[in-house]
Amino acid sequence: MTKHRALPELLSYPAHAITFALALLLTAGAQAQGLRPSGTLRLPDATSGSARAIGAQGGAQRQADFIVAVVNSEPITNNEVRTKLIRTEQQMLQLGATVPPRSELVGQILERLISDKAQLQMARSSGLRIEDNAVEGAIQTVASQNQLTVTELRSRLKTDNIDYTQFRSELRDELLVSRLRQRELEARATVTEQEVDQFLRDQDGGTQPSSVALNLAEILIAVPENATPDQVAALQAKAQQVLERARNGTDFAALAAEASASPTRASGGLMGLRMADRYPELFVEATAKLQAGGLAGPVRSGAGFHILKVIEKRQGGMPGAMVAQTHARHILLRLTPQLSEAAAVEKLAGFKKRIQAGQADFAALARENSEDGSAKEGGDLGWASPGMFVPEFEKVMNGLAPNQVSDPLVSRFGVHLIQVLERRETQMSQRDQREMARGVLREKKQNDAYAVWAQEIRGRAYVEYREAPQL
Structure with missing residues (x-):
């Protein structure tokens, strides 16, 4: 599994990659909170349809909706454009960016919605599937980001007039598109040793x-x-x-x-x-x-x-730099025709309960069950620097306190159970410096590859423009 450095932190992707992890503000009339939720419930950016259920102007009655564009027979409505526009303006203001005039911004917003719609359509026709447990895990992440239980989250959604079924469906779509991007873009972001060498020379x-x-x-x-x-x-x-x-x-x-x-x-x-x-x-x-x-x-x-x-x-980036490292272990169950994602999640959830109850030892369970090279070491992954694991794994690991065991986590390798053992600050080795450089280069390549890929998908879509948006 482990030290496959595929995608960087997904927030490097332009705005639409696993945004539930970022807990971006959904409610169109609320103020974006930036780095952490407080008074307002923050939800995935994917839920544009749910967002249409929320009054964008403090509950004022919306004007009649209408279609502004059609993408491969699927409509984009005026309310979708207006909701996305308001949310984008708020996020730009919170980041201290200059907000362009609406006359300029609205065209960019519409094109973005067209691109997103085309990507979702491709994802749905790709044969990829998102298991129910992956959706439930994403919902749990949204709740955790807002410091709520799932029950409390559902109550807040109801208070904000967001239909839970629609919210769940659109969150599944978000995961589906993200998984498609991982599959399509991973091969386009290969970093050579020569490129790492040149980067380090440039940084010096x-x-x-x-x-x-x-x-x-x-x-x-x-x-x-x-x-x-x-x-x-x-x-x-x-x-x-x-x-x-x-x-x-x-x-x-x-x-x-x-x-x-x-x-x-x-x-x-x-x-x-x-x-x-x-x-x-x-x-x-x-x-x-x-x-x-x-x-x-x-x-x-x-x-x-x-x-x-x-x-x-x-200064100069690398030589002598210190790095925060994490010592963790995991149990990996790979998905097969005989072991579904739901079954793997259920099995690992059972392991967690046994570990927390003192009825089982993590290392022993890893040796007996994990399908990873670390199994013989009790799942021990050794000391890891930032960027050494794939982002979906690292994000969960970074949120654990020492000795804490995670909930089952779905990654591109299978389903994991993680336990953080300890953390430390240490001087970066030459190998760590090269891996940090590799991560920076990969992130840039992925952003570039995403832009090209999105343009390719957009170019293959049939788009019919109808009425101009009214804001």
């Missing part, structure tokens, strides 16, 4: 942000969407107090576990070593003049107030 002594490697840790004090000025001031004061405690020597990881609302709290706030241009620009700017150990904040984003700590910063 570089001074541009893209040639600086950063490892940051964060603590997020979340601000609800509709917070009053007094509430915002109180939360800013709380963030300032946390910052002062960090400056006075309180362990940053302990503070993250205590106070942070970010998913990184489970790893002590660590966000991982990566090139600076892969961090939010406001984080890079806030830490630009700091050395390792330096603290910055509170930094305001759409999510709330961030306290940042520089764990490592290396």
Whole structure:
């Protein structure tokens, strides 16, 4: 399974790849929260149809809907365009980007919807299938990102006038398109050793942000969407107090576990070593003049107030850089005609219950059941640096606290059960430096390949434009 470095973090894909993991804001009239949900329920961007059920202007009655385009006989409506437009404007504002005039943006939005529709149609005709358990896992991820149980999530969806069946169906579509992209694009992003060599030479002594490697840790004090000025001031004061405690020597990881609302709290706030241009620009700017150990904040984003700590910063990128590593183990069940995804998930869920009840040992179960080369080592994967595992595996692993066992996870290799054993900061080996370089290059190639692939799918689609959108 394990160290197959296929796709990078899927948020490098333009806007439509497993967006449930990003928990993007769905409700058209609500303000995007950026890095972490607080007052508003944040749901997958895939649920554009569900979004149409929500009033885009505080409950004001919508104008009559109509078809603006047809893609291979499937319509795109005016309400879909308007919903996507509003959400895009909000996200751009939260990122500090300049929002172009609607007269310019609406055309781009419509073309994006056409492209997405064509990709979904191709995915549906590809023969790929998404098992019910994969959808349930995605729903659980949405709930976790919003710090809700699945029951609470369903209640919130109902409150927001989102039909749960429609939400679930469109989440399945999102997973289907993402799986198609993985299959189609993996072969287009091969990185050669010569390219890695050239990248490292280019980084040596570089001074541009893209040639600086950063490892940051964060603590997020979340601000609800509709917070009053007094509430915002109180939360800013709380963030300032946390910052002062960090400056006075309180362990940053302990503070993250205590106070942070970010998913990184489970790893002590660590966000991982990566090139600076892969961090939010406001984080890079806030830490630009700091050395390792330096603290910055509170930094305001759409999510709330961030306290940042520089764990490592290396000009020229690689030599001597420190990296946060994870020591984990897993059990892998590969899918076969005799073992369906649902059956594998059920079997691993049973293993988890036995482990948590003290009735079974993880390593023993791995040796007896895992279908991976690590089985003979009790599933032990050794120390791993960021980017060494495929993203769907790494994302779950990074969210686990030491000794915590995950729920069954579906990846392109099968179904896994993961346990994190420990974490550490260590100097990057030459091999780790090359793998980091390989990951950066692969991400760029994947983005380039996605753009070409999306254009190919769009070019093969029959598109009929009807009435111009009215906003």
